Amino acid sequence: MKADLHIHTAFSCDSEADMEQYVKQAIELQMQMLCFTDHVDLNPDDYGYNYYDPTAYFEKFNAVKAIYGNQIKLCAGIEFGEPHLYGEKLAQLTKYPYDYIIGSIHWIGNMFPCQKVREQYSAKEFYTLYWEEVLRTVKHGGFDALGHIDFPKRYYGEIYYTEAKLQEIFKYLLEKDMIIEINTSSLRKGYNETMPGKELLEIYKDCGGKYVTIGSDAHEVKDLGADMDAAESLMKDLSLQQVVYENRKRIIL
Numbered sequence: 001m002k003a004d005l006h007i008h009t010a011f012s013c014d015s016e017a018d019m020e021q022y023v024k025q026a027i028e029l030q031m032q033m034l035c036f037t038d039h040v041d042l043n044p045d046d047y048g049y050n051y052y053d054p055t056a057y058f059e060k061f062n063a064v065k066a067i068y069g070n071q072i073k074l075c076a077g078i079e080f081g082e083p084h085l086y087g088e089k090l091a092q093l094t095k096y097p098y099d100y101i102i103g104s105i106h107w108i109g110n111m112f113p114c115q116k117v118r119e120q121y122s123a124k125e126f127y128t129l130y131w132e133e134v135l136r137t138v139k140h141g142g143f144d145a146l147g148h149i150d151f152p153k154r155y156y157g158e159i160y161y162t163e164a165k166l167q168e169i170f171k172y173l174l175e176k177d178m179i180i181e182i183n184t185s186s187l188r189k190g191y192n193e194t195m196p197g198k199e200l201l202e203i204y205k206d207c208g209g210k211y212v213t214i215g216s217d218a219h220e221v222k223d224l225g226a227d228m229d230a231a232e233s234l235m236k237d238l239s240l241q242q243v244v245y246e247n248r249k250r251i252i253l
């Protein structure tokens with residue numbers, strides 16, 4: 001199924017894309033489902049701090065759905081940054097009728113993997129801190145899928161992990177009935193594999209992971225559905241099952 005479950009619109013601080021244009025493009029591409037997952041970032045250092053407005057989002061979403069809802073399945077979501085740090089806010093937001101919530105780690109304290117941080121911390125040092133933060137967030141839970149699990153890869157261009165740490169993360173994730181996404185944005189940033197790539201997906205599977213969602217992480221209409229074929233073939237190679245979410249319930253395709 002052509003379902004892109006990670007899309008940013010103008011309700012994210014770092015996108016100007018119009019929801020309706022995405023929908024028109026998706027119909028053109030014969031996609032069956034979209035989920036708009038705008039950023040909710042509550043780290044004061046993030047330039048999208050407090051940018052997200054759920055009332056305005058749902059107003060737009062409902063208007064677009066009323067026009068196109070009979071041609072394509074449209075779902076409402078968010079990409080919530082560092083769920084373990086802002087649990088109360090997450091709980092408040094989930095009173096809105098979201099279909100799907102991505103939990104992502106973008107920040108470790110006041111550190112984002114920007115160039116300055118990369119000069120200070122080697123990939124190994126940064127990833128070591130990063131995995132601990134991911135572990136804290138999966139232990140907290142409250143979301144459906146962990147976003148771009150090896151996020152620093154997009155900036156460092158490499159990955160560092162220990163299998164034991166990943167196993168620990170997946171254990172808590174799966175215990176809470178959460179899953180991971182295959183995020184294709186790294187392919188557009190010159191990296192040669194999706195986030196995660198095959199190695200991490202194999203560990204996920206060995207830990208009992210069965211399901212994945214697929215997301216382009218598009219911030220522009222032209223990137224909608226990008227490289228979904230790569231994600232699909234990876235999923236098939238590893239016999240993982242693509243799923244979607246509606247009303248926070250997993251639907252196995």
Ligand SMILES: [Zn+2]
Nearest residue numbers: 079104147148
């Ligand atoms: Zn993200």
Ligand SMILES: [Zn+2]
Nearest residue numbers: 006008079217
């Ligand atoms: Zn995103």
